[in-house]
Each structure stands twice: as structure tokens, then as C-alpha cells.
Amino acid sequence: MPKMRPPPPPPPRTVQLSIFSWNSRLARYVKAGQYENAMRLFQQMKQEGMSPDKFTFVRVLNACANLPALEEGRSIHMQIIQSGCDSDIYVCNSLIDMYAKCGSLEDAWRVFNTMPSHDVVTWNSLILGHVRCGQGLKALALFQQMQQEGMEPDPVTFVGVVNACANEAWRVFNSMPKRDVVAWNAMILGYAKCGQGQKALQLSRQMQHEGVHPVPVTFVGMLNACASVAALEEGRHIHEAIIQSGYESDVFVGSSLIDMYAKCGSIEDAWRVFNRMPRRNMVAWTAMLGAYAMHGHANEALAHFKQMCEQGVEIDDITFLSLLSACRHAGLVDEGLCYFESMNSDYGISPTNEHYACVVDLLGRAGRLHDAEVLIKTMPCEPNATVWMALLGACRIHGNLEMGECIARRVLELDPGNSAGYVLLSNIYAAAGNWDLSATVQKLRLERDVRRQQGRTWIEVNNEVHTFVVDDQEHPQINDIHAELERLSVQMKDAGYVPDITFMLHDVEEEEKLFHLCHHSEKLAIAYGLISTPPGTPIRIFKNLRVCGDCHSATKFIAKLVGRAIIIRDANRFHHFENGLCSCKDYW
DNA sequence: GCCCGGTGTT
Numbered sequence: 117m118p119k120m121r122p123p124p125p126p127p128p129r130t131v132q133l134s135i136f137s138w139n140s141r142l143a144r145y146v147k148a149g150q151y152e153n154a155m156r157l158f159q160q161m162k163q164e165g166m167s168p169d170k171f172t173f174v175r176v177l178n179a180c181a182n183l184p185a186l187e188e189g190r191s192i193h194m195q196i197i198q199s200g201c202d203s204d205i206y207v208c209n210s211l212i213d214m215y216a217k218c219g220s221l222e223d224a225w226r227v228f229n230t231m232p233s234h235d236v237v238t239w240n241s242l243i244l245g246h247v248r249c250g251q252g253l254k255a256l257a258l259f260q261q262m263q264q265e266g267m268e269p270d271p272v273t274f275v276g277v278v279n280a281c282a283n284e285a286w287r288v289f290n291s292m293p294k295r296d297v298v299a300w301n302a303m304i305l306g307y308a309k310c311g312q313g314q315k316a317l318q319l320s321r322q323m324q325h326e327g328v329h330p331v332p333v334t335f336v337g338m339l340n341a342c343a344s345v346a347a348l349e350e351g352r353h354i355h356e357a358i359i360q361s362g363y364e365s366d367v368f369v370g371s372s373l374i375d376m377y378a379k380c381g382s383i384e385d386a387w388r389v390f391n392r393m394p395r396r397n398m399v400a401w402t403a404m405l406g407a408y409a410m411h412g413h414a415n416e417a418l419a420h421f422k423q424m425c426e427q428g429v430e431i432d433d434i435t436f437l438s439l440l441s442a443c444r445h446a447g448l449v450d451e452g453l454c455y456f457e458s459m460n461s462d463y464g465i466s467p468t469n470e471h472y473a474c475v476v477d478l479l480g481r482a483g484r485l486h487d488a489e490v491l492i493k494t495m496p497c498e499p500n501a502t503v504w505m506a507l508l509g510a511c512r513i514h515g516n517l518e519m520g521e522c523i524a525r526r527v528l529e530l531d532p533g534n535s536a537g538y539v540l541l542s543n544i545y546a547a548a549g550n551w552d553l554s555a556t557v558q559k560l561r562l563e564r565d566v567r568r569q570q571g572r573t574w575i576e577v578n579n580e581v582h583t584f585v586v587d588d589q590e591h592p593q594i595n596d597i598h599a600e601l602e603r604l605s606v607q608m609k610d611a612g613y614v615p616d617i618t619f620m621l622h623d624v625e626e627e628e629k630l631f632h633l634c635h636h637s638e639k640l641a642i643a644y645g646l647i648s649t650p651p652g653t654p655i656r657i658f659k660n661l662r663v664c665g666d667c668h669s670a671t672k673f674i675a676k677l678v679g680r681a682i683i684i685r686d687a688n689r690f691h692h693f694e695n696g697l698c699s700c701k702d703y704w
Numbered sequence: 705g706c707c708c709g710g711t712g713t714t
């Protein structure tokens with residue numbers, strides 16, 4: 117929950133305020149997202165003897181929905197019935213939305229069933245409510261039902277369909293007679309969210325080709341897509357289009373730009389956007405904090421957080437996640453623990469599983485496995501798989517077989533469909549030389565039909581994304597890439613590089629291990645970057661998993677030998693390689 | 705005046 121703001125200034129007492137001026141004041145609070153203030157204003161207007169009208173109820177219900185505040189919503193529902201406003205369709209739609217957002221679908225249905233008539237917004241609110249509660253199938257059934265009852269779906273209905281089921285979304289989208297910008301937004305955001313950035317970008321191009329103009333939300337979706345596939349050049353083009361559209365001062369767009377530049381490897385551009393924003397909210401500040409965290413700039417992150425506090429910016433649970441994440445990446449154990457303590461005591465924010473996972477990782481990485489385990493045991497709620505997984509990751513880093521086995525058992529129980537647990541345990545066994553048990557775990561994974569994620573590395577050159585997998589033979593310039601790697605490996609050996617085969621956790625002969633190491637997707641992408649971009653320019657590559665340890669040490673040599681900065685984004689963070697060193701100081 | 709958008713963990 118965000119920190120409480122100071123109460124709104126009382127309206128002047130000299131003049132009896134009209135209902136219109138109360139309502140417009142209320143509307144301003146709701147629009148600005150100051151829902152607590154809206155609630156307080158509503159109480160105040162009743163105290164001063166002003167009777168709310170249907171416009172008042174719509175706005176105050178909106179505030180309840182967004183807080184969310186179920187009990188207050190129920191009490192307002194009673195007042196609505198007493199005032200006779202419950203025949204207004206706007207009020208009823210707002211009630212459905214409020215109940216759905218507060219998680220009470222039963223109440224939402226009760227309102228729906230007592231309404232004399234429904235419009236498309238009624239159906240949309242109900243459909244989206246079910247989607248939010250994870251009832252996608254029910255949402256789709258409602259979508260069918262509304263059509264059977266002669267109600268024409270609109271683009272917002274389609275937003276619900278996209279979020280309920282991707283396959284269904286595509287079918288409906290193609291059969292829509294008129295696709296306005298809301299429908300396009302839903303598709304673009306839907307694809308961006310599920311990691312299909314290329315598809316999202318392709319859709320946004322198609323949208324513009326069909327003459328539909330992007331609005332701020334569209335740009336947010338497009339920037340998300342760029343961030344997920346790390347398409348920096350494309351992101352810059354979109355930034356230009358944003359400036360041309362006059363949306364550059366939108367805080368949503370600004371926060372997405374910060375995130376896009378940070379995730380594409382350019383923290384300088386992220387800072388430039390943040391610095392130039394005319395109006396910054398908590399999210400913009402938090403996006404910048406997250407940018408520092410993922411690039412390992414811990415000191416800047418802590419200073420940034422301090423500035424947030426000094427300037428009275430709101431702090432929420434996500435701000436703390438970013439802050440703890442900054443400590444985690446830099447190994448600032450004491451600072452991290454101190455901030456974790458202050459969350460509850462100074463800010464009134466209860467730590468979630470995610471915060472615990474972050475602190476467990478912070479302790480675990482630093483080798484304090486026992487402290488991490490104790491922390492988990494003292495959690496006020498039941499730890500989820502993510503928390504245990506953080507400890508399991510630490511067991512792998514520190515080669516703690518005994519604890520790893522025990523933790524893995526819990527992880528595999530809590531989240532049997534996630535390949536990460538199997539892979540970590542199998543790697544713990546392999547690192548200890550126990551190939552039989554390692555294979556047993558992999559066999560169990562296959563028996564349960566859990567597929568492990570294949571490692572992929574990609575690089576954007578001339579607006580085109582080139583993707584590599586281990587031993588890749590598909591790339592048209594693969595021979596040139598191999599030649600470049602051959603050339604480099606001679607120089608690297610002279611400079612003192614020794615391939616580290618412990619990172620090859622397979623039971624194969626050493627010769628073979630070496631061969632695979634030289635053909636890791638990271639090295640292929642770096643070599644391609646070297647031969648296809650001008651000398652001296654930085655190379656940005658991206659990997660879907662954690663970067664391999666041997667590739668990490670090899671990249672330090674390569675960056676020094678070729679005199680170029682190499683920036684790698686792996687699944688967790690950024691590594692900036694320059695002059696033989698990595699920004700993570702080998703702590704990752 | 706109601707329904708759709710941004711930041712984080714693993």
C-alpha cells in the first residue's frame with residue numbers, strides 16, 4: 117500500500133458548495149489516482165450535509181475499486197440503494213467493477229442479476245473481473261453469452277478476451293469488422309506481456325499501416341516489446357515517433373521509455389529521459405531505481421532512493437523490491453537487511469514472498485545460507501516456490517549438496533512444472549561429480565514432461581535481430597563467426613585465458629566439453645557483433661538465461677583484446693565488460 | 705460520469 121498523503125485542504129466554508137463543485141473535486145482526485153483523498157472528500161461532503169448524486173457514487177466507487185476497499189464499497193452500495201441511485205446503469209456498472217476489482221465476484225454477479233438491463237460496459241466489467249480473478253474460461257463463456265443475448269462486443273470486451281486466452285484473441289481479432297486503437301492496444305500489450313516482443317512490434321507496424329494512430333498506451337506496449345527483445349534501435353525510432361506525436365511528457369510513456377532504455381542496455385538514455393521528464397511520479401522514480409539496480413550501480417541506486425525520500429516521492433512495495441535488488445546485485449548485505457527491516461517499521465509496507473526471495477538471494481549469494489534458511493523459517497506467511505528457489509540457487513553457487521537436496525525437494529513439490537528446480541538440482545549433483553543422480557533428476561523432469569528452456573543469445577544489428585543457440589549452424593555468416601572465434605581464442609590463450617570446463621555440467625569427455633564451450637551462444641553472438649559492427653563501438657548482447665561462467669570470464673579477455681565495451685544482459689542483470697573487467701565484479 | 709495502459713522478484 118502506498119504511504120498516506122496529507123488530508124486534502126477543506127473547501128471554503130463561506131459559500132455553500134454546489135454538488136457540481138464537490139463532484140468535480142472528487143473527479144480530480146480520482147483522475148490523479150489519489151483514491152484515499154477521494155474517499156476522505158466523500159466522507160466530508162456527507163458530514164457537511166451534501167447528498168451524493170449518481171455522479172458522486174460513480175467516482176467514489178471508482179476510488180474503492182482501485183484501492184481496493186471492499187468494506188467501504190459495500191457501505192457505499194447500501195447508501196446507493198437508500199438514495200435510489202441503484203437504477204442508474206453507470207452506477208451499477210461501477211458497482212460491478214468495484215466488486216470485481218475487490219475480488220468479490222459473487223457480489224458483482226448479485227448486482228448484475230438485479231439490474232433491469234445490461235449494456236456492453238456491464239458485460240465488459242464482468243468479463244474483465246473474471247479475467248483478473250484467473251477465471252479465463254468463465255470469461256470466454258461470458259463473451260459467448262453476451263453475443264447470444266444480442267450484445268455487440270466492443271474493443272474493451274476484446275481486451276478481456278486477449279487476456280483470457282491468446283488463441284481465442286487472435287481468432288476474434290481477425291474477425292472484428294472495425295478494429296479501433298483499443299483493440300490494437302490489447303493485442304500489442306498482450307503479445308508484449310507474454311514475451312512475444314517481435315510479434316507485438318509487427319502488429320504495431322501493421323496498425324499504423326492500416327491508418328490507426330497510436331495513443332500513449334500503444335507506445336507503452338511497443339516500448340515493452342522493445343524492452344523484452346532488447347531492440348534498442350527500434351526503441352529509439354519509437355522514441356522519435358513519441359516526440360512527433362507530442363506524447364513525450366506523458367508519465368506512463370516516460371516510465372516505459374526509462375525501462376526500455378535500461379533493459380536495452382543504455383542506462384545513459386534512461387537517465388536522460390528521467391532527467392527531462394516534466395512531471396515524475398513514483399513509477400518513473402522506481403523505474404529509474406530499477407535501472408540502476410539491474411546495471412549493478414548500487415551506489416547510485418541508494419542515492420536515488422535517498423533523494424526519493426527527501427523529495428517526498430511515494431514509496432511502495434515495488435520501490436523496495438528494486439532497492440533490495442540493487443543491494444542483491446552488489447552484495448550489499450548489511451544495507452539490504454537494514455532496508456528490509458525499515459520496510460515495515462518506517463514505511464508500513466509488509467514484505468511479500470518476492471521481497472523475501474530477494475533477501476534470501478542476498479544472504480545466499482554472500483554465503484550466509486544458514487541465515488537465509490532462518491529468515492525463511494521466520495516468515496509470517498507460507499514461503500512459496502520462488503523463495504525456496506532463491507535458496508536453492510545459493511546452494512548451487514556454494515556447492516551445498518546437502519541443503520540443496522533438501523530445498524529442491526520442496527521446490528519440486530511446490531512447483532513441479534517449473535524446469536528451473538530440476539536444472540538447479542541436477543547441476544548441484546553434476547558439480548559434485550555425481551552424474552548418476554544428476555541424470556536421475558533430468559529423467560524425472562522428462563517423465564513429468566517439463567521442458568527445459570534452451571539457452572539463446574541475440575544481438576540487434578542494423579535493426580535486425582540475430583539469434584544464436586549452442587553449436588548454431590544456421591546463421592548465414594557462421595563460417596566467418598567461427599573464424600573470428602578461432603582468431604580470438606589464440607590471442608586469448610596468449611593473454612592467459614584458460615577455458616573453465618566446470619561450467620559444462622554434462623558427463624562428457626573433456627575434448628567434447630571444450631568444443632561446446634567455444635560454441636556457446638554467447639560467444640557466437642559476440643563474434644558476430646565483432647565482425648558486423650564498426651570497431652570501437654559497444655556491443656550489446658542479450659541472453660534468456662544466466663550467462664555461463666566460462667563465457668563471463670572469456671568476455672573479459674575479449675573486451676580487452678578488441679578494445680571494445682561488451683554489454684551482456686542475462687536473465688537477471690547487466691554485465692558491462694571493459695578493459696578486462698566486468699561491472700558485476702564477478703559477483704553475480 | 706462506468707469497462708482497457710506503466711515500475712519489480714524467480
